[in-house]
Amino acid sequence: MKSNGLSKKLLSSLDHFIPDRRIRMTRVAEKNIKAAITAVGGYVPEDVLTNADLEQMVDTSDEWITTRTGIKERRILKDPTKATSYMAIQAAEKVLTKSQTAAADIDMLILATITPDMKVAATAAKVATDIGAFNAFAFDLQAACSGFLYGMSVAAAKIEAGHAKKILVVGADKMSSIVDYTDRTTCIIFGDGAGAVLMEASTNGYGREDDYLRSNGVGQAYLNIKAGGSLHPTTEETLAKGWDAIYQDGKTVFKYAVSEMAGAAQKVMERNGLTPQNLDYIIAHQANKRILDATQKRVQVGTNQLLTNIQHYGNTTAATLPLLLRDYEAHFKTGDRLLFTAFGGGFTWGASYYTWAYSLK
């Protein structure tokens, strides 16, 4: 601490007179922490499923898909012996390599996913062990398309509370494992992918600034996989009915998504003094180009501020936010204001404001 001209003796005498202050000072050093994203990585499978391919599979067209969703192609993890963990591991390992972090130093790993490898046990435990993070605890977080946003919020709290120093937050979904490729309303939307971030205590004052997160169970009826749970355990009957594949009432989901995603973004902007002028980037869940366009209009930012990669990957559920970070990382500079926002099944939604903590060379 700089003494600014105060003698060491005076400071020392103060320490004697006001011991409470000394004790509290010690705790400040431990507790006054801001969490920051310090590295990003991602992985998408090599196999590409184009709109032209889909034209051969269901009654649709490139023009229809492009106009409604903005999607031109998605990646598919075709190898049936590889599941969500495979992609999550690739993404997590990239983060470790880029940040030169030893896997043994990871305290915690959160895997946001709706497509775990198995129904039991947590895929996160496999991912953590396979990358060598044997000092971590790991769990799966299920909040559909908001899973990664929720996971960042949990990781930030763990770091700010002083419980953990290095956390991997991974979003990964093998959506092709739950998509019915005869259902033209859903099969055109989803793709496979994974992304990950490392979160640590900020060393320069930049990092997590605010969160506004919400959920509403009304959404269960409009975006779901009805079977495979304790309400309708999978049977031959549920399989025949198609209840084990993802179902979406697109119109209702669209209505809620625009209202809640933009509403959360606006709330976080207002209470942090963010404006379309001083905000640098919006990292929004890539569900549908029309939702993104509507959100952009509501929040009144320019098209260059609201980042997109949906044209390449479709909706990768828990992976969209970290894949955006990976694709645009080179553009971000220390101190840039990033607003994350997502909406998904549950319903779950929210917005998080981060000041970006680093620049790539």
Place this chain on the structure above:
Amino acid sequence: MKSNGLSKKLLSSLDHFIPDRRIRMTRVAEKNIKAAITAVGGYVPEDVLTNADLEQMVDTSDEWITTRTGIKERRILKDPTKATSYMAIQAAEKVLTKSQTAAADIDMLILATITPDMKVAATAAKVATDIGAFNAFAFDLQAACSGFLYGMSVAAAKIEAGHAKKILVVGADKMSSIVDYTDRTTCIIFGDGAGAVLMEASTNGYGREDDYLRSNGVGQAYLNIKAGGSLHPTTEETLAKGWDAIYQDGKTVFKYAVSEMAGAAQKVMERNGLTPQNLDYIIAHQANKRILDATQKRVQVGTNQLLTNIQHYGNTTAATLPLLLRDYEAHFKTGDRLLFTAFGGGFTWGASYYTWAYSLK
């Protein structure tokens, strides 16, 4: 702040010379928070499945079950229209009622479960909305029998970081929905149930003291539901093979469970100066009486210190810890030292040390 004889003028001049100290002091008040459990509740279904009932269903006996597992009966949620959310809601509502907490004041709800109502969307969102917690965000946490322990740790961080004020952590599993009642190695073990706790900032200095949490993906092979995920999506073939029901290699799980659960408990005891003499209660996952006995011996506590209710409910997975709290709440006094410990599928395990924050009248 007491000045202890220092003149106001001197303090004022100090504030001028070392402004950093003033700023930091303000933040301490906000951040130096300890999370505490402030209310508990639970729910088990009325229907009882006794060992005598099981004798009629599979080749087993009351004597065999009692000797090996300590279980005499379990509760089963028989109504097929009611799933895990039903029990979670009952448990959560009891916590709200007991603590006279308005549902609208809940900031976050974590549901630890391996038996969500549906594969998608998060059951937590339904639970939060059905109890009226419309200002909360909610997600499902999957870490099997350690799910509740992990959930408490996440909730504690959220409170200690100042992100949330009131959090419901719920553990609920309708295990009967994933048990094969022709498999005598598993059907005798599991039962249905739910428990919940309210977590808030401590007002008396008691609460969460320490956590030691770990996971190891090696466990995926020994305790799982192979199908229903992205590796083996459910098909008629997986159903025929029994891959959609819970599988356990009991011997291997037993070996790891005793070693890791007791090891975690010992680690937390050592680093917090806890001894069999000054520790009041161990709240251990109720998987199996033999695991509990072995843990008790390793940790060297008395039988009255290691609490059990497995005889009544069997293994309710994410619900065992909060159901123990519910059943023994009247015994706990302010300042009592409680050591939570769990082990489960994943593998996942750990121990958490709490000083209990209240006494019932």
